[in-house]
Amino acid sequence: MKIVVPVKRVLDYNVKPRVKADGSGVDLANVKMSMNPFDEIAVEEAVRLKEQGTASEVVVVSVGPAKASETLRSALAMGADRAIHVVSEDEVEPLAVAKILKGVVVDETPDLVILGKQAIDDDSNQVGQMLAALLGRPQGTFASKVEMDGASVLVTREVDGGLETVRLALPAIVTTDLRLNEPRYASLPNIMKAKSKPLAAKAPADYGVDITPRLKVLQVKEPAQRSAGIKIADVDALIGKLKELGVA
Amino acid sequence: MTVLVWAEHNGVALKDATLNAVTAAAQLGAVHVLVAGFGVDSVAAQAAQIAGVEKVLVADDAAYAHGLAENIAPLVVAVMADHDAFVATATTTGKNIAPRVAALLDVAQLSEILSVEGPKTFTRPIYAGNAIATVESSDAKLVITARGTAFAKAEATGGSAVIETVSGAGESGLSSFIGAELAKSERPELTSAKIIVSGGRALKDADTFAATILPLADKLGAAVGASRAAVDAGYVSNDYQVGQTGKIVAPEVYVAVGISGAIQHLAGMKDSKTIIAINKDEDAPIFQVADFGLVADLYTAVPELTGKL
Structure with a gap:
């Protein structure tokens, strides 16, 4: 069984985003970039399935700028077997990413595609569902548990009311939620080994995909800031405030 | 249109x-x-x-x-x-x-x-x-x-x-529903509650979370929320999570107990009308968004608060 895992290079989740003064976007110059945390969970899940003997090969894909190759090397260091880098210095919207990934899936014919449920930069939460739609395949979004079961996969999903389990016919698309697993740290020997693993460079045009944006960003601004309030002395003062608010 | x-x-x-x-x-x-x-x-x-x-x-x-x-x-x-x-x-x-x-x-x-x-x-x-x-x-x-x-x-x-x-194509044959474990609670639903009491990692474990947060929530008629750290640690189930990738809430009053205030948590609750924070670390980022902050050990402050309400 083959698994394809798409990954994205994003602003590191510990870095506070700064909006550019000209309102054109968020400043990504000279800041720490990392693999999208949900994608790390996706890579981990795929590698575990390989270690259990369920999967035979894990292929990681990234659509993004030249430096996204570093993100792919991180995924290879975690245990993926090879990488495909679809190079685009321009921003690629989720729909176009899904179309490129469809091309990759048609070439690679995996049984499972595991993606992060959303990237923490644009917070779109779209690509997995879109890929499933374009392929006409089932989707198990926001997964907290993935169990292979013959020609199908059982996916437990984190939904607003609790948990829900669905059975999906393979090939299927799964998107990860936070509690699916805890991604490993790559060991130094594995980081060294990852440098010699195969990484193929492609272009969106190789998959016949037009990446012209459909959405025009008119402005990016800081949200309204909340200012810090006051410190209150003790529980009695707090009760006073709750009474003023009409809730106690 | x-x-x-x-x-x-x-x-x-x-x-x-x-x-x-x-x-x-x-x-x-x-x-x-x-x-x-x-x-x-x-x-x-x-x-x-x-x-x-x-x-x-x-x-x-x-x-x-x-x-x-x-x-x-x-x-x-x-x-x-x-x-x-x-x-x-x-x-x-x-x-x-x-x-x-x-x-x-x-x-x-x-x-x-x-x-x-x-x-x-x-x-x-x-x-x-x-x-x-x-x-x-x-x-x-x-x-x-x-x-x-x-x-x-x-x-x-x-x-x-x-x-x-209207009608559509119906069954696709691609997927099937197996079951659901939906939380049953007498408390208000998180996303529509007027008051929310949320607990964080400082609550130690599931029993402590239940013993500390729930009585206060019940006194206030509040829904119960949690930070990602509290959910990851298994204090409460995933449907309690407030944050960037959990539930986005904006109640009249949000009471954050033992929550430090990571940006991912703030993303889920900073549109609340009034934010109250109880935390013993006076430098916790939660105080930068809180209208009213009480620097105190939650294990003494919360039971005292619950008792006096």
């Missing part, structure tokens, strides 16, 4: 999230509501009562009983032939279905919009709400998820929409 709104329901009753979507949709044009499910006459009747809704379209089929996106998306696409925009509230159901619809329509989706600025222009949060983007769509049709807390609820009664039946 005619807008199709996704009706969020549990098979028996309409959920409030539908009312937020109706408000967002009404800012774009005439509102039609799609009720997809199995045996959903009562839900359709409720939807027809929502103020401002012109028409309710009902797709009643066993294939639509559990909201499986594989079955629902083709139905929505078929109904979208006569509509210009699709709006769902950004619940886990809306987020599951809308992108599948968008891709089938070859449309770029606008996720979690906060406001309608023009017929094709919207604001939406990016980077966990640390930046707000104004975006304009160039697509002929729109597919939108709306953040519930950003749009007031439409009036649940006062309307008298006509109810029509």
Whole structure:
């Protein structure tokens, strides 16, 4: 069984985003970039399935700028077997990413595609569902548990009311939620080994995909800031405030 | 413009999230509501009562009983032939279905919009709400998820929409519903509660969380939330999580107990009207957004508070 895992290079989740003064976007110059945390969970899940003997090969894909190759090397260091880098210095919207990934899936014919449920930069939460739609395949979004079961996969999903389990016919698309697993740290020997693993460079045009944006960003601004309030002395003062608010 | 709104329901009753979507949709044009499910006459009747809704379209089929996106998306696409925009509230159901619809329509989706600025222009949060983007769509049709807390609820009664039946392709054969473990609680629902008491990692374990947070929540008639750290540590289940990737809430009063205030948590609650924080670390980031901060050990302060209320 083959698994394809798409990954994205994003602003590191510990870095506070700064909006550019000209309102054109968020400043990504000279800041720490990392693999999208949900994608790390996706890579981990795929590698575990390989270690259990369920999967035979894990292929990681990234659509993004030249430096996204570093993100792919991180995924290879975690245990993926090879990488495909679809190079685009321009921003690629989720729909176009899904179309490129469809091309990759048609070439690679995996049984499972595991993606992060959303990237923490644009917070779109779209690509997995879109890929499933374009392929006409089932989707198990926001997964907290993935169990292979013959020609199908059982996916437990984190939904607003609790948990829900669905059975999906393979090939299927799964998107990860936070509690699916805890991604490993790559060991130094594995980081060294990852440098010699195969990484193929492609272009969106190789998959016949037009990446012209459909959405025009008119402005990016800081949200309204909340200012810090006051410190209150003790529980009695707090009760006073709750009474003023009409809730106690 | 005619807008199709996704009706969020549990098979028996309409959920409030539908009312937020109706408000967002009404800012774009005439509102039609799609009720997809199995045996959903009562839900359709409720939807027809929502103020401002012109028409309710009902797709009643066993294939639509559990909201499986594989079955629902083709139905929505078929109904979208006569509509210009699709709006769902950004619940886990809306987020599951809308992108599948968008891709089938070859449309770029606008996720979690906060406001309608023009017929094709919207604001939406990016980077966990640390930046707000104004975006304009160039697509002929729109597919939108709306953040519930950003749009007031439409009036649940006062309307008298006509109810029509629609049908789609039904069962796709791609997926099936196995079961659900839904939390049962007497407390208010997180996303619509007026008061929320949330606990963080400082609560130590599930028993301590229950013994400390729940009595206070009950005294205040509040819903219970939690930080990601508390959920990851197993104090409470995932449906309690407030944050960037959990639930987005904006109650009248949000009481954060033992929550440090990571940006991912703040992203889920900073639109609350009043924020109260109880934390023994006076440098905790939560105090930078709190209206009222109490620097105290929660194990003495919370029981004292609960006792005196």
